[in-house]
Amino acid sequence: MADAKIPYSLNSKAVAEATYAWLHKRGVTIQEIAELVMLLQNKYYPNLTMEECVQNVEMVLSKREVQNAVLTGIQLDVLAEEGKLFSPLQDMIEHDESLYGVDEILAFSIVNVYGSIGFTNYGYVDKLKPGVLERLNDKSTGQIHTYLDDIVGAVAAAASSRIAHRKQAEREQELGLPQAPEDIEDAAKRLAARDGGTPK
C-alpha cells in the first residue's frame, strides 16, 4: 500500500525483475528465446555461440520499452485465461482472433528497439513457429499465449538485430577501421567487469 507522504516513484529495477519473473511464470526461459536467435542467425555467423545469444536476449530485455510491452502482453494473456476481460475482447484474445492485431503491435514495439532490420526475422519465426513458439501456440493446453508468442518472437528478432549491429562493429575493428561509437554497451560491460560489478 502506498504511503500518502511518499510520491509515486517508479522503481526501474522492480520493472526489470517483474519482466523476468513473469516470463518464467508463463513457462518461457531465456535459453529458449536464445535458441530462436541462434536459429535465425547461425547461417550468417557460423561461430555464434549460445552464450552470445543469451547475452543479446538479456540486453533486449533490459530495455524499458521492451519490459513495458512484455508485462502488458502477459497481463492480458493472464486475464484472458482467467476469463476476466469484457466481451468481445475476451473472445478475441482467448481465440487469438485473426483480425485482432494488438498483439502484433506490441511485438512490433519490441522489434523496433534495434531498428527496422528486425521486421523480417520477426515475421519469419512468427510464421514458422519453431521451438518454444510451437509450444506457446498449442491451443490444447488451456493456457492462453496470444500475446506471449508474438512477444517471444519479437524479443528473438530484436536480439538478432542487435547481433547484426555488434558483428559489424567487430568486423570493422578487425579491419583496423576507425571505430564508430556503437560499442558503448560492450564498453559498459568491460567497465563493469573491471569494477567488479555487473551492469546487468
Added chain:
Amino acid sequence: MADAKIPYSLNSKAVAEATYAWLHKRGVTIQEIAELVMLLQNKYYPNLTMEECVQNVEMVLSKREVQNAVLTGIQLDVLAEEGKLFSPLQDMIEHDESLYGVDEILAFSIVNVYGSIGFTNYGYVDKLKPGVLERLNDKSTGQIHTYLDDIVGAVAAAASSRIAHRKQAEREQELGLPQAPEDIEDAAKRLAARDGGTPK
C-alpha cells in the same frame, strides 16, 4: 451465448458496438472527439462543418484495427481503476508513468489507419490537451484514463488525416481533374443512401 457445436466466429458488429458502448461508458462522446477534429482542421478548411467532423470520426471508428485498440486500451484503464493489474504494471498505468509508452503505441496504431500524415496532429493535441482531453487528464477524479486520453487524441488525428484526403479529392473534382479512385467510401455512402440503408 456460445453453443459448443458452433465454432468461434467473430461478430464484427458486436466489436463495433462494444467500441461505441465503451467510449460512452467512459464518458467520451463522438461530438467531443469531433470538436478536437474541428480545432485541428478549421484553419485549413474554414468551411468544415461539425457534421463532417462527426462523420469522419465515425469512419475512423468503423475500422477494426481502431476498435481493437480502443477496446484493449479502455480494458486496461478499467482494470487499473479497479486495482486488478499485477504490480508494477498496476502502478505504471495508474500513475500514467512517463516511461510507460504502451498507451502511445496503441494510439499510434490508430493514427496510422490514414497514414503517417496524422502523427503531427496527434502529438499536438496530446501536448496541449484541449477540450475532452483536459477532462480525461484530470487526475483528481479517481478515474484512470491513461490509455483513453491518447486513444481519443489519436482518433481525432486519424479523422483529420481522413479529411485531408477527402478535401483533396473534392478539390480535384472541382478542378475537373480525372478522378483518382479514392472516393470509394463516399460512393458507398451514396449507395447506402440510395438503397435506404446506411453503411455506418
Added chain:
Amino acid sequence: MADAKIPYSLNSKAVAEATYAWLHKRGVTIQEIAELVMLLQNKYYPNLTMEECVQNVEMVLSKREVQNAVLTGIQLDVLAEEGKLFSPLQDMIEHDESLYGVDEILAFSIVNVYGSIGFTNYGYVDKLKPGVLERLNDKSTGQIHTYLDDIVGAVAAAASSRIAHRKQAEREQELGLPQAPEDIEDAAKRLAARDGGTPK
C-alpha cells in the same frame, strides 16, 4: 513547367498512374504480386481465386500512402543504379547493406494500411523470397532493387490482410449476422457497376 498563376495542386490520378507505370518499368507485374498473395493465403482460403488476389493488390495500390512509398523507393533504387546518390548512401543502397533499414521502414508503411495483422506475412515472404522476389534479389543483373523487393513483399502482405478482412465479412454475411460497416469498398464497386462507371 509550372505557371506562376496556377497554385500547385496535386493530381491524385497522376500519382496513381505513375505508381503503375514505374512498377511496370522496373519489371514487376500485378500478376506476380498477386501470386505472392495466393501463396500466402490459399491455405487459409482454398477457394481464393487469382482474380481476387489481383483485385486486392489493386486496392492496396490505390492508396495514396502506398503510392508515395512505392514511388519514393523506386526513385532511390533508380538513382542508386545510376550511381547518383552521395556517398555513403550510394554504397548502402547499392549493396543492400544489412544495417540499412530505410527500405524496411517504407515497406512497413505499406503493410500497415490494413493493420498490424500483415507484419507476419511480410516477414515471411521477405525471408523466403519466393517468385518475383527471388528475381528482384538477383544481384548479378546490375539492377538495384533494394527498395523494390521489400515494397513488393509489403504490397502482397497488405493485400493478404485485406483479404482476411473481406473473408470475415463474407463469412458473417453467410451466417446471416448483422453486417458491420466494413464492406464499403465492395459497396462502392457495386455502385460503380450499377452506374456504369468504375471506381478503380
Added chain:
Amino acid sequence: MADAKIPYSLNSKAVAEATYAWLHKRGVTIQEIAELVMLLQNKYYPNLTMEECVQNVEMVLSKREVQNAVLTGIQLDVLAEEGKLFSPLQDMIEHDESLYGVDEILAFSIVNVYGSIGFTNYGYVDKLKPGVLERLNDKSTGQIHTYLDDIVGAVAAAASSRIAHRKQAEREQELGLPQAPEDIEDAAKRLAARDGGTPK
C-alpha cells in the same frame, strides 16, 4: 576507392561522419537541435543544461538507424532542390505536399529509437515549428527541406525521450534504489574518459 578484390564492407564511422557533415551542409547545427530539446524539456527538468541537451542529441545521432534516416531524407531534399526526381515525386517533395507522408515515416523511425514516449514531443514541435524549424520551413529561400524539418524535430524528440530515461535513472540513484541496468551508456562514457578515449 573500391578495389575489386576487397568485398564491400560498410564503414560505420564514414556513415556517422557523413551524417554530421550533411546536417552542417544543410545549415543545421547540433546547438539548434539542442535548443529544441531544451524548449521541450526544461519545464520538466528546470536544471537541465544546454550541455546535457547537446550530449543527448549526439547520442541520438550516434545510432545507425538515425543516421540512415537522416542521410536518406537529406538526399531526397537535395535531389528535389536540383529538380532531379521523376514526376510526380519531384512535385510532391518540392511542394511538401500535405498528402505525402514519407518524410513523417522517416522522422518516426528516428523518434522510435528511444521508444514511443517521444511521439508527442515530435508532433508538438512539428506543429509549432519553433527555432530552427521555422527557418527550415521558410519556402521563400529556394531551398527544399521537406524531409529535414521533420528529421530535426524527430532528433529533438528522441533526445527528449533519452533525457526522460536518464533523469529517471538519476532520481532512482539519489533515492538509493537498487540500480536498473539502464545507465550503460553513461558507464561507457566513464570508461572512455578513464581510458583517455571518447566514445562520443
